[in-house]
Amino acid sequence: MKILVIGSGAREHALVWKLRQSPQVEHVWCAPGSDGIAQMAECVSANLTDVSNVADVAAKLKPDLTVVGPEQPLVLGVSDEFAKRGLSIIGPSQSAAQLEGSKVFAKEFMQRHGIPTASTYGIFDSAVDAYTSLCEVDWPVVVKADGLCGGKGVLVTSSPDEATAFIELLMETKEFGDAGKRVIIEEGLTGPEISYMVLTDGEKFVPLAASRDYKRVFDDDKGPNTGGMGAISSDDLISKEVEKVIQEKVVRPTIAGMARDGKEYKGFLYFGLMMTASGPKVLEFNCRLGDPETEALVMRMNFDLAALLRAAVSGNLEGVATRWDPKVSLSLVLAAEGYPGTPKIGGVISGTREVRDCAIFHAGTSKKEGDEYYVRSGRVLNVAAAADSIVEARAKVYGAAKQIFFEGMHYRKDIGKETASAANRVARP
Ligand code: AMP
Numbered sequence: 484m485k486i487l488v489i490g491s492g493a494r495e496h497a498l499v500w501k502l503r504q505s506p507q508v509e510h511v512w513c514a515p516g517s518d519g520i521a522q523m524a525e526c527v528s529a530n531l532t533d534v535s536n537v538a539d540v541a542a543k544l545k546p547d548l549t550v551v552g553p554e555q556p557l558v559l560g561v562s563d564e565f566a567k568r569g570l571s572i573i574g575p576s577q578s579a580a581q582l583e584g585s586k587v588f589a590k591e592f593m594q595r596h597g598i599p600t601a602s603t604y605g606i607f608d609s610a611v612d613a614y615t616s617l618c619e620v621d622w623p624v625v626v627k628a629d630g631l632c633g634g635k636g637v638l639v640t641s642s643p644d645e646a647t648a649f650i651e652l653l654m655e656t657k658e659f660g661d662a663g664k665r666v667i668i669e670e671g672l673t674g675p676e677i678s679y680m681v682l683t684d685g686e687k688f689v690p691l692a693a694s695r696d697y698k699r700v701f702d703d704d705k706g707p708n709t710g711g712m713g714a715i716s717s718d719d720l721i722s723k724e725v726e727k728v729i730q731e732k733v734v735r736p737t738i739a740g741m742a743r744d745g746k747e748y749k750g751f752l753y754f755g756l757m758m759t760a761s762g763p764k765v766l767e768f769n770c771r772l773g774d775p776e777t778e779a780l781v782m783r784m785n786f787d788l789a790a791l792l793r794a795a796v797s798g799n800l801e802g803v804a805t806r807w808d809p810k811v812s813l814s815l816v817l818a819a820e821g822y823p824g825t826p827k828i829g830g831v832i833s834g835t836r837e838v839r840d841c842a843i844f845h846a847g848t849s850k851k852e853g854d855e856y857y858v859r860s861g862r863v864l865n866v867a868a869a870a871d872s873i874v875e876a877r878a879k880v881y882g883a884a885k886q887i888f889f890e891g892m893h894y895r896k897d898i899g900k901e902t903a904s905a906a907n908r909v910a911r912p
Contacts, residue, residue: 494777558584601625678756682751692780702896711774715812716812733754780812
């Protein structure tokens with residue numbers, strides 16, 4: 484098999500790393516990839532904001548299938564362009580990718596199909612109406628921009644002033660352009676969060692192991708939201724019983740609802756769930772694999788990912804066996820100074836070659852001349868490992884993090900510190 488991976492971050496590096504282990508895989512390209520990914524895949528340039536350019540790249544390379552990492556090309560319709568040209572791709576159509584591309588679409592979809600989610604105080608396209616609605620809410624509330632804002636479009640707050648300022652930022656200052664034209668104001672939920680992903684062919688699905696990401700920049704979930712600072716995956720995150728509830732109340736109705744609405748969903752589908760006292764509720768959908776969850780998941784995949792992808796594109800998911808290593812895995816993001824604000828870039832990175840026992844996935848690095856890697860963007864490296872216990876996994880990953888250095892490097896120290904057994908205590912809805 485020849486496989487093309489679309490993207491350039493640590494998630495795509497992790498996919499390449501896993502695909503390269505398959506005896507069925509003869510060649511892997513990554514578009515556009517990165518200097519780090521070039522260690523194990525042939526990188527080819529591509530403009531991910533131009534879906535016909537991405538399809539041109541695939542048409543030239545002729546891979547057996549293409550798998551898309553980031554959401555943007557999917558939301559822009561890359562799968563439709565591939566389908567038009569008869570090229571195989573893992574990823575939903577543009578209309579199905581609205582589950583991630585528009586939070587208003589997702590909320591109305593969930594309401595229509597009875598999928599558990601936070602109740603809303605309203606969906607607004609007027610800032611004045613949004614401000615007025617704040618007089619009649621129970622705090623905390625959550626204010627969400629409709630469109631893609633790179634993880635910065637959601638505010639959870641108990642402060643009317645903060646909520647007002649955020650609505651102003653989205654709807655009047657237009658910080659995120661059209662993405663903030665409409666906002667949702669919804670109930671603030673509490674409980675542990677779980678990332679649950681599946682691969683679906685539009686009808687059947689294969690679940691991936693549960694994981695959890697850590698979105699806030701500082702320990703103890705302090706500071707602003709980021710694209711993710713680390714993740715864990717373990718069989719202990721949710722019990723089999725809770726997983727069944729997730730599948731029956733959330734996954735199946737979502738896949739069936741999309742099909743019923745004429746927007747059949749094919750590809751990876753990510754459910755961001757809050758495990759509340761009244762059962763799992765959907766916070767968000769993503770139309771692709773999570774990052775940094777994928778970096779933790781690949782460490783536990785005791786099956787051939789390439790075979791799974793091939794089964795998905797040929798509509799053959801039934802009977803595909805996925806075997807997950809019972810180990811616990813952990814992925815840790817090493818971030819640049821200033822991240823999630825403007826990162827300080829350009830610093831030289833040392834120590835990665837001395838790391839043993841962990842995988843190093845490159846998120847935002849580049850080479851200049853010579854062999855040295857430099858900081859290229861906010862999330863710089865991802866260090867991942869699996870072990871028999873969370874204590875050992877933490878020891879491996881944090882041991883490796885101590886060996887790596889670049890000026891201004893920061894990372895959370897508490898990834899996986901309290902394990903997530905709380906999710907299992909959740910009552911059934
Ligand atoms: P989203 O992009 O919708 O997943 O939101 C980003 C983060 O905001 C989530 O991971 C949660 O931590 C938080 N969040 C979103 N919606 C809610 C909600 N209704 N109640 C509490 N927290 C929320």
